[in-house]
Every structure is written in structure tokens, then in C-alpha cells.
Amino acid sequence: MTAPGYSVFGTAIGDCGIAWSERGVIAVQLPEGSEEKTRARLAARLPQATESTPPEEIQRAIDGIVSLMDGKRTDLTGVELDYEGVPDFHHRVYEFIRTIPAGKTLTYGDIANILGMPGGAQAVGQAMGRNPVPIIVPCHRVLAAGGKDGGFSARGGVATKRRMLVIEGALADEPTLF
Structure with missing residues (x-):
């Protein structure tokens, strides 16, 4: 199995982060005040994840988040989520x-x-x-x-x-x- 990955990206509300597994998105990190702090928080939440280039489906999720935070009506219901461990x-x-x-x-x-x-x-x-x-x-x-x-x-x-x-x-x- 491939290790989870994560990436940090800019939005209108600040630098956000996203992490993923083979099954879908496992985490979104809202801004922590700076790109470095957002990255550190995401890495602390998911120590098994490595920073990497997002796969195509994750990049679409990132683009959707950026669009939504730019005030555009964006539907994110198609983004696959990995709910492993979620009650x-x-x-x-x-x-x-x-x-x-x-x-x-x-x-x-x-x-x-x-x-x-x-x-x-x-x-x-x-x-x-x-x-x-x-x-x-x-x-x-x-x-x-x-x-x-x-x-x-x-x-x-x-x-x-x-x-x-x-x-x-x-x-x-x-x-x-x-």
C-alpha cells in the first residue's frame, strides 16, 4: 500500500492543507497563520504521510476548495473521502x-x-x-x-x-x- 500524501495550497482564507490515501481525502487543514504552520500541523496530524504532488483527483478537490473560498458556488460532494477510523x-x-x-x-x-x-x-x-x-x-x-x-x-x-x-x-x- 502506498503511504498517504499531503500538500499545502493557497486559498482566499490562507494556506490550507489536504491529505489523502488510496481511498480518498483523509484530512483538510484550515489555515494555521502561515504556510509553514499549516504544513507542520498537517504533518503532526498525519506523521505517516509524506508531502507530495497531489494525484489528479486530489488536485480536483484542491481546485474545488480554492474556488469555493473564492466565493464561487462549487459542489464538493463528488470528492471521495476515506472515512477509515471515523465512528x-x-x-x-x-x-x-x-x-x-x-x-x-x-x-x-x-x-x-x-x-x-x-x-x-x-x-x-x-x-x-x-x-x-x-x-x-x-x-x-x-x-x-x-x-x-x-x-x-x-x-x-x-x-x-x-x-x-x-x-x-x-x-x-x-x-x-x-
Whole structure:
């Protein structure tokens, strides 16, 4: 079996990273403040992976992420993911989250109800916090009750989440003083 690979690439929100196995994408790393920090974080998450040129299908995923973060409506549901080691419930949540289109949001409670788990909003939130492939599984499109931001585990926290939602047109730009 070929060892997993990873690559770092630029986006409108900063340098992101992606890692893959023979079966699909295994990780997406949101910006860590610099290309070097993003690379180091991805390498720490996946010490068995080596930095390499992405195969064609992974390059298509990268191009899609870049396009989405440029504000273009981009469908990433065709990107193959490798869910090895991901709990079944999380897998189920992630596959549902992938169907939320850019520019739209749902709450943790909405998702729990749709998945037949009334009262399961906290479990959905825990799955979001462990999402190994943000952007491809767009956890930033999931809000707390009442449309509140909720949490976001990437560097920059909720500010990063809001920035991504503004880019996608799900939130209006922050008001200015003038």
C-alpha cells in the first residue's frame, strides 16, 4: 500500500492543507497563520504521510476548495473521502452535512432531527468538532440554535467560520462604522 500524501495550497482564507490515501481525502487543514504552520500541523496530524504532488483527483478537490473560498458556488460532494477510523454516527452526520449547499445553513438541532435523533444536537456538535475534512464536509454551515454561530475548532474559531459563511453568501458582511 502506498503511504498517504499531503500538500499545502493557497486559498482566499490562507494556506490550507489536504491529505489523502488510496481511498480518498483523509484530512483538510484550515489555515494555521502561515504556510509553514499549516504544513507542520498537517504533518503532526498525519506523521505517516509524506508531502507530495497531489494525484489528479486530489488536485480536483484542491481546485474545488480554492474556488469555493473564492466565493464561487462549487459542489464538493463528488470528492471521495476515506472515512477509515471515523465512528459510524459521525460518518452519517458528515455525509448529511455534505448535502448543505454553499450559502445555506442548518442548526445542530435541525440536523439531529433530520437524522432521526430529536435532542441529539450536542452529539451533532461533537461530530462537527471532530470533522477531519472541513470545507469538504462543510461544518462551518452548521449553526447553534437560533442561528447563533456556535463553535468552530479551527484556528481563528468563530471568526474563521463567519468569514467562510460571508464568502459563501450565507451571512452578510459585518457592518462597518461608515
